[in-house]
Amino acid sequence: MTTFPIEKIRADFPILNEKIRNKPLIYLDNAATCQKPLVVIDSISNFYKHEYANVHRGVHTLSVKATDRYEGAREKLKTFINASSTKEIIFVKGTTEAINLVAQTFGKTNIKQGDEILITAMEHHSNIVPWQMLCKDTGAILKVAPINLQGELIFDEFEKLISDKTKLVSVVHMSNALGTINPVKKIIAAAKAKNIPVLLDGAQAIPHMSVDVQALDCDFYAFSGHKMYAPTGIGVLYGKQALLEAMPPYQGGGDMIRKVTFEETEYNALPYKFEAGTPSIADVVGLGTAIDYLTEIGMDNIANYEAELLDYATKKAKQIEGLRIIGEAKDKGAILSFVLDKVHPHDIGTMLDSLGIAIRAGHHCAMPVMDFFEVPATARASFAMYNTRQEIDVLMNGIEQLIEVFG
Amino acid sequence: MFDDLRDLYQEVIFDHNRNPRNFRVMEDADRQVEGFNPLCGDRLTLFLKMDGDQIVDASFQGSGCAISTASVSLMTEIVKGKTEEQAEALFKQFHEMTTGKEENIDLEAIGKLAVLAGVREYPARVKCATLAWHTLDAALKNEESSISTE
Numbered sequence: 001m002t003t004f005p006i007e008k009i010r011a012d013f014p015i016l017n018e019k020i021r022n023k024p025l026i027y028l029d030n031a032a033t034c035q036k037p038l039v040v041i042d043s044i045s046n047f048y049k050h051e052y053a054n055v056h057r058g059v060h061t062l063s064v065k066a067t068d069r070y071e072g073a074r075e076k077l078k079t080f081i082n083a084s085s086t087k088e089i090i091f092v093k094g095t096t097e098a099i100n101l102v103a104q105t106f107g108k109t110n111i112k113q114g115d116e117i118l119i120t121a122m123e124h125h126s127n128i129v130p131w132q133m134l135c136k137d138t139g140a141i142l143k144v145a146p147i148n149l150q151g152e153l154i155f156d157e158f159e160k161l162i163s164d165k166t167k168l169v170s171v172v173h174m175s176n177a178l179g180t181i182n183p184v185k186k187i188i189a190a191a192k193a194k195n196i197p198v199l200l201d202g203a204q205a206i207p208h209m210s211v212d213v214q215a216l217d218c219d220f221y222a223f224s225g226h227k228m229y230a231p232t233g234i235g236v237l238y239g240k241q242a243l244l245e246a247m248p249p250y251q252g253g254g255d256m257i258r259k260v261t262f263e264e265t266e267y268n269a270l271p272y273k274f275e276a277g278t279p280s281i282a283d284v285v286g287l288g289t290a291i292d293y294l295t296e297i298g299m300d301n302i303a304n305y306e307a308e309l310l311d312y313a314t315k316k317a318k319q320i321e322g323l324r325i326i327g328e329a330k331d332k333g334a335i336l337s338f339v340l341d342k343v344h345p346h347d348i349g350t351m352l353d354s355l356g357i358a359i360r361a362g363h364h365c366a367m368p369v370m371d372f373f374e375v376p377a378t379a380r381a382s383f384a385m386y387n388t389r390q391e392i393d394v395l396m397n398g399i400e401q402l403i404e405v406f407g
Numbered sequence: 408m409f410d411d412l413r414d415l416y417q418e419v420i421f422d423h424n425r426n427p428r429n430f431r432v433m434e435d436a437d438r439q440v441e442g443f444n445p446l447c448g449d450r451l452t453l454f455l456k457m458d459g460d461q462i463v464d465a466s467f468q469g470s471g472c473a474i475s476t477a478s479v480s481l482m483t484e485i486v487k488g489k490t491e492e493q494a495e496a497l498f499k500q501f502h503e504m505t506t507g508k509e510e511n512i513d514l515e516a517i518g519k520l521a522v523l524a525g526v527r528e529y530p531a532r533v534k535c536a537t538l539a540w541h542t543l544d545a546a547l548k549n550e551e552s553s554i555s556t557e
């Protein structure tokens with residue numbers, strides 16, 4: 001492996017020059033959202049300056065240009081996750097909307113009273129609540145596969161919960177609260193053996209590893225742009241074409257129709273059937289640029305570099321007395337969730353902030369995970385490709401110091 | 408190393424965090440209310456013993472950050488012996504101190520609670536300090552058995 005161009009990458013992110021409370025920013029809240037490289041920021045700005053118009057509407061030159069950029073981004077996404085067609089790339093607001101879309105369309109048509117939806121105990125609220133809402137509407141039942149104390153899915157239990165009534169398996173690819181990477185290939189194989197479709201919540205996985213939806217053979221894959229160096233307000237639902245064709249539309253409005261009379265409406269073809277209204281055009285363009293940026297660096301290079309960072313951080317954290325890591329799965333992404341014996345996560349967050357270090361303190365939208373580990377909250381350092389060992393040294397030193405202050 | 412935080416984390420706060428006062432279940436409480444901050448998962452149960460409209464005893468249970476623990480610990484000390492009206496007036500003062508205009512703070516009335524004034528500069532932490540008082544407010548109004556800061 002060639003060495004990772006960390007200096008060059010850091011220089012690509014203007015915000016890393018900011019001072020926070022007079023200290024250089026050390027941004028370790030990447031699982032919540034990550035920072036944007038200048039190329040992405042510039043591409044949005046340039047798009048507004050030179051190419052902006054509404055898409056799919058006009059014959060005028062700008063509209064054609066804007067549509068080209070918008071559809072060009074769809075093409076890039078198709079390649080990035082290896083979908084078989086751009087028809088399978090639906091632009092949505094983010095992971096949350098993607099999952100709600102599936103619940104409200106696929107769910108409402110295919111899931112009935114007494115049917116079961118299977119998730120895991122490590123899901124983000126956005127992969128719990130939409131299913132609870134669907135269950136309430138339909139009388140279906142939400143089943144939850146348990147995890148062990150390392151924060152890993154107990155696969156045998158998961159398999160046992162797959163039944164003739166299971167109509168959908170929806171699991172997180174990589175957990176935001178624990179870092180756990182689920183054995184998604186095994187999960188999908190087990191579900192496929194009974195012809196059950198699988199949705200993967202890829203919000204955390206997508207910025208950290210290469211994802212090939214055809215190799216995975218998942219039916220739906222949901223992710224957000226803002227966690228993969230792209231703007232907020234944009235995300236993707238990948239769905240297998242046959243499934244998407246059979247699903248009713250999500251919202252009604254412009255763009256999603258072919259023909260409207262007051263008596264009847266004929267829906268548009270994929271992917272537009274699911275894209276009602278004017279989309280977040282410039283953000284899609286920004287997402288396209290982020291994909292180019294990531295592709296140039298290489299997802300495997302990113303994964304390798306981040307694995308080294310996590311390894312380093314984990315070793316250092318383990319040397320700190322009174323620190324307990326929450327989530328020690330064998331297969332794990334670059335997230336270090338922890339608690340301290342004597343210091344509440346909220347205090348850890350404020351203390352580290354005074355050193356310029358941004359971490360997350362809280363339940364990470366995964367309250368059931370907190371309940372399982374019997375903690376009210378955790379502190380979480382989540383890494384991105386622009387973080388360094390030196391930053392981890394500052395973090396660990398800060399933790400040691402604050403333990404002393406509270407001792 | 409944490410010099411910037413001296414105003415927020417004063418020694419009194421560390422002291423109350425290490426050794427919270429009135430940290431016990433009150434078996435014969437007249438009022439018992441649970442306060443919850445869904446943002447950080449902090450949870451506390453406040454117990455009051457009343458004699459007419461006077462608070463004769465106050466205690467709490469629960470786990471929270473240093474700011475919320477110190478705040479509830481200090482509060483249980485200060486409200487003992489106060490009437491409902493006096494306690495509500497203190498709540499108002501406290502609220503003003505943590506979120507209002509600086510010139511409106513009555514330092515004399517606020518007394519010991521002034522150690523928590525530092526949260527003003529940390530908007531993300533104001534709720535940690537006020538959870539105790541919102542819980543007290545609910546207990547005095549006898550409204551609900553559980554409240555949430557959101």
Ligand SMILES: Cc1ncc(COP(=O)(O)O)c(C=O)c1O
Pocket residue numbers: 031032093094095096097124126127172174175176201203204224365
């Ligand atoms: C695992 C996981 N799923 C879903 C989401 C929701 O993503 P968004 O808020 O972008 O819709 C997140 C974001 O925190 C996440 O980490």
